Amino acid sequence: MDPVLAGTEPAIRVLAMPADTNPAGDIFGGWLMSQIDLAGGIVASRRARGRVVTVAMNAFEFHQPVFVGDLVSCYGRVVRVGRTSLTLHLEAYAERAANPGEVVKVTEATATFVAVDEQRRPRPVPALDDTTP
Numbered sequence: 001m002d003p004v005l006a007g008t009e010p011a012i013r014v015l016a017m018p019a020d021t022n023p024a025g026d027i028f029g030g031w032l033m034s035q036i037d038l039a040g041g042i043v044a045s046r047r048a049r050g051r052v053v054t055v056a057m058n059a060f061e062f063h064q065p066v067f068v069g070d071l072v073s074c075y076g077r078v079v080r081v082g083r084t085s086l087t088l089h090l091e092a093y094a095e096r097a098a099n100p101g102e103v104v105k106v107t108e109a110t111a112t113f114v115a116v117d118e119q120r121r122p123r124p125v126p127a128l129d130d131t132t133p
Contacts, residue, residue: 010073011039016066016094027066033057036090036109039074044086044113047078048125052086052113059110066106069097079110084122086113 014035022028037054044052066072073093080087092107117123 008075008077011042011076013071013073016068016070016072018068021068025068027068027070029062032062032066032072032092032107033060033109035072035074036060036092036107037111039092040076040088040090040109040111040113043076043078043088043090044115047081047086048113048115050123051116051118053116053120054111055085055114056112057109058087058112061108062106063108064094064104064106066094067097070094071097072106081125083124084114086115086125087111088113 012035016027016031020027020031037057041052041054071094073095074090075093076088076090078086079089088111090109090111091105093103094106096102096104115123115125
């Protein structure tokens with residue numbers, strides 16, 4: 001596992017299912033992108049203390065395929081906070097169903113989220129304070 005993420009909890013963990021496959025029988029890349037986006041939204045909304053929207057997937061790399069039955073864990077960390085935006089580094093790892101205990105990095109991405117208010121207008125990201133976990 002990546003040393004940056006060692007000891008951290010995944011934002012989401014999901015089992016890759018047959019309905020998520022492409023015509024070749026591997027997990028569809030778009031499915032994995034959506035899982036990364038969901039994980040990023042969770043991490044960003046926690047830091048922004050409220051609703052966020054995805055505004056950009058700045059970079060996306062697929063390193064290895066995901067197979068039916070693999071357990072996919074998505075992690076994220078905030079790498080930059082602007083006035084209303086947050087940039088996150090996101091990674092997905094798969095525990096291979098065919099070889100339990102084997103974990104490989106399958107995807108990594110950089111994404112930008114914007115904090116929004118009830119009217120979906122950008123709002124400031126709160127500053128960190130001593131009470132923020």
